[in-house]
Amino acid sequence: MASIVNSLPHEIWHTIYQFIPQPEEARLYAVNSALFNIDMSARYNRISIPSNPAVLDAGVDATLHTLSNPLITRHVNHIDLKPFIFCLTVPCPAPKLKLLPRSLLDGLAAWSFDLPNLVSCTFSSQTKGTLLARSYCDWIMVLKPPTQGVLLGTCQTLRVLNLEVPLEVYRDAVVPGDLFCPLLEELKIQVYTLYLTTNHENVLELTVAPLINRHSRTLTTLHLVDSRGPYRYLFYRYERLFRALTVFPRLSALSVHFLVYPIESRCLDALGRFIHLHHSSLHTLNLNLYHTLLWNYDFHVMRHHRLYDSSSLFRHGLFTRALPECSALTQLELVLLARDAFETGSAPLLSWFPTLQCTAKLTTLSLPYNTLTQSNLISLLNSTDLSSLRSLRVETRSFNMDLFDALAVTLHRLQDLRVDSHGLLDVDEDSGEEKEWTPLNVLSPDEPFLLELQARSYSHWCSLNRLRLVMIDQRKAYQHLKFEKVYWLKEGQVRHTFVHVRDFEATILPT
Template identity: 25%
Template sequence: MDEVLERTPHDVWLNISRFIPRNVLRTLYGVNRNFLEIAVNARYEVVTFFKFDKDTESLCRNLSDPNLGRGALTRHVKIKPWVVQPPSHKRGRSLWNFICGVFDPHYTQRTTNKWVKKRLHNDIERVTDTISGMRNLSEYSLVWKEDRPYHTELYRAFLGPLLTRIHDRLVRLSLNVPPEMLCLLAPISLPRLEHLEIGICTRMLPKKEIDQIFGCFVVFVNNLLPTLKSLSISSRVPSQSLDLTGLFTMLTVFPRLQRFSLSIPFDGTHLSSPPSLVAFLNKHRRTLRHLQLSSSRCSAAESPVDPEAKYWIRNVLTSLETPYPRLHGLNLALRPLKADLTPMLNFTTQHSRKLDDLTLTERALSYFEVKDFLDNIGVYSSRLKHLRLKVQHLNPALLELLASRIPRLSLLELTFGDIVATAAHPGHSGYPAHTTRDEFALFKAEIQANRQLYASWILGTIGIHKESRSPPLSDLLQFLSEVIPALQSIVDLAPKPDTRV
C-alpha cells in the first residue's frame, strides 16, 4: 500500500487536496511526502496576524528564515491589529510602584504607557520586517472592528510605512480601517494594484471632517488610474453623517475598470444622490464586465429619511445608459423586500445575451418568481454558468426548472428555509404539508422519478445554505450527489468561524 502511495503522481494528490477544506488540509503533514508539501503550502499561503505572542514570534522566525523559505510561500497577508495589555507586576515590583506613586501620582500610568509604547514598537518592527521579506506577496488586508478598542500606532504603521515597503508587489488590497487613517494613503503609490476593496465606517464623525478625509483618499484611488480593474466600496453602521455622493463625483475614469461593487445600508441614507453613482457607472459603461449592488443592515439617520431613498438600487438601474455591452456578471440585492421586481427583471433582460453569472440576494424568491426571471431572459437563460439565489423553499419543481432551462450551469448556490415536495402547483401554500421526515422522503421520490433529466445536467459545483436544521444537511448533500452524476464539489455555505494562522 505504501508503494502505491509513493508511486501516485503529485498532480493526483494536488487534485485530491482541492476537495479538502483548507483548515483540515493544513494539518495533513504526515500522509506522505506529497501531502507534506501541499500542507505546508496551504498553511503559509495565507497568513493572519491577530496577536503577538510566543506563537506569533515563532511564526515570524519561520517566515523570515531564508533556509526554510516559508515566507516565499505567502501570497496573502491579513492583519487584524491587537490590543497590547500591560503586564501584571509581581509583589516586589508593585511595592516599588506604590512607593514611587506616593511621591508621583502619575508614576504608574506613565510607566505603563512607556511599557506599552515599547511593546508596540517591537511588535510593529517584527511584523513589518517579516512581511517586507515575503517576495511573492501579492495581496494585503488590514481589518478594523469599530466596536473594539485599538492602538492608532498599529494602524498607522501597518498602513503607511508597511505599504511603502511592499508597494511594488501588491496586486490586491483590502482596507477596513478607522476613517481618519485613510488620509495616510494619499502619498502612497501602488504601481501594480488591480483590485481595491474599501470598507467605510465613520461612526459619529461630522460631515465636514468626512469630506476632508474623502478629499485625501480620492487622491490615492485616482492615482490607480493606469492599473485598477476592480473597485469595491462598502459602508456600514454606525456612520451617522456619511454620504458617498461626493466620493463618486470626485472619482476619475479608470480605463481598465471591469468590476464594480457597492454595498450600503438598505435604506439608502449613505447615498443622498444616486445620480452621482449613475454618472460614475456610465463613465465605465464600455469596460464594466461585472456589477454588484448590495445592501447591509439599516443605519441610524440624523434627520428623517427620504422615503424614496430605499429604492436606490431600482433608481440606479432604471437610470443607467443601457445596455452595458460587456456586462456578463450581475449581483443584485432585491430591496425593498416587497417592492416590484420589474426594474430588476428589465435590467437583467437587457443584458441576457452576454449574462453568464447572476446573483439575486436578500429576498427569498418563490418558484414562480424564479420562473419569471428565467422567462424574461428567455432562450439566453441557457447561457448562464453561475447562479446564486435565495429562495423560499427547495423543491423538485425548482430543481427541474433549473436543470431544464439552464443545462450548461456549472455552479449553483442556494439559500433556503425548508425542503418541500410540491411547491410548484398553483394555489399551493409552499409550506410543508407533512412532517419534515416524510416531506424529505417525498422530495427524494419526486426527484428520482425525473432522474433522467439530471443525468445530462453538467452542474459541477453546488453550494447549500439551509436555514432550518432538519433534515440534516449531510443527508441532502449525499442525495444530490447520487442523482446529479456531474457533481464534483458540494459546499456547505453556512457561515464558519474565522480560521487564523
C-alpha cells in the same frame, strides 16, 4: 539520486508532502529541495502579524528572526497586519485592546523591502467599537511611523491590497498620502468611522479618492464596502467619493456595498455616472444597495421622509440607463433593499431585468438575498436569453418540481445551481390547495414531496453537476451554534433524479 528525485513534477511532491508526518519531513530536506520549497511555501505563504495575541510579547524575537531569513521571505506571498489586537485577560474584569509591540513593527518595516514575492497585504483592525476609539490616539503616537514604513516597504510588489481600517487612518496619514503600488490590480476599502465628529465625506473625497485614482492605470478590481462600524445608525454618503473618482481603463470588476438613502438620489446619481464611465470594460458587477431601515432602530435621521421601494428604485437612472449599458457583463450579483422587497412588489424587477444588454453573455447570476415567489422567479429567468449561464444562485419563498422543470428547459448549460428557500410547496390532500412547510430533518421515504421528486428524471439536464438546496428555517435561530450540518435530503435519495449531479447537498440553516 538527489537530482533524479528533484526532477519530479512539483505537483507530485506537493501530494507526497500532504501525507508525510509533521516531525519527519525535515529528514528529507537535505536530499530533496523540491520538498523543502513546498514545506516553506505551506508554512510561510501567508503570515499573520500577530499570529497569536496570547504569546505576542514572547514571540516578537522569533517573528523578527523568521522575517530576516531569505529562505523564508522569498516564500511569503501574503501579510495580514493587525495593529490592534483585542485581548481578553484571565481573569478578565473587562476586555482591553493591545497594541503591536513597536519593535515588531520596526523590524517588519526594515525587512518588508526584502519580500520579493509578496503580492497581497491586508491591513485591518480586529474590532471596530469603542475599545478601538479609546485606544486610537495612543496607537497614532506610538505606531504610526513604523506602520507607514511597513506599507511603503511592501507596496512595490503588491497586486492585492485590502484596507479594513477606519477613515481616521486615512485622515491622519497612517496610510501614507503618497502610497503607490505600481503593480496593484485589486483594491478593497471598507468605509466606517470611529468618531461621530469625523467628516467622512471630506475624507472619502480628499484622501481615499486620490489613493484610488493613483492606481487608475493598473487597477482591475475595486471593492467599496460600507461596513457600518460602531455606529449602526450613521449613514455614509458616497456621492463625493464617486464624483472624485477618475476613469479606470482596465477596471473589469466592481463591488459596491452601500445603503440606499431615502429621497436623496445624488448618491445613486454619482454611482450611476461611475458605472456609465466603465460600462464597456466591466465584466463583473456586485451591487449591494441595502435599505436604510435595516439598520434603523430607535434613531433614524430620515424617518420622516419617503423611502425607496421597488418602484422608485427601478425608475432611477442607475437602473434605467447605467446598468442596461453594461453589455460586457458576464457575472452579476444583485442585493437590493430589504429581503422581502420583491415578494409582493416584484413587477418593477421583472420589467427591468430584460432591459439588460448583457443577459445573453452572463455566465454567473446571483440573487442571494431577495426572496421571490417561485412563479416570479420562473418568470424572471424566462423573460430573457440566459443561454450562457453556468452558475445560478437564487432565493425563493418556497418551491416544488415546477422550478426544476422550468430551469431544465431554459438553462441548458447550467453547471452550478443553488436554491435558498424558506419552505417546500405541497398540495394539501384534504383541500387540494398548495401549502408551504419547512422540513426540520431528512425527509422520510413516504413524504409526498420526496415521492414526486424521485418520480422525476432530469437525465436530459447533462450540464448540471453541482446542486445546493438550502432550507432556511426561521424557527431555529440557534442552529448556528451547531458544528455538524443538518440535512433535509440525502444524495442517495435524489441520485436517480439528478443523474449527472456529482456534488449534491441539501442543508437546513437558521435565518
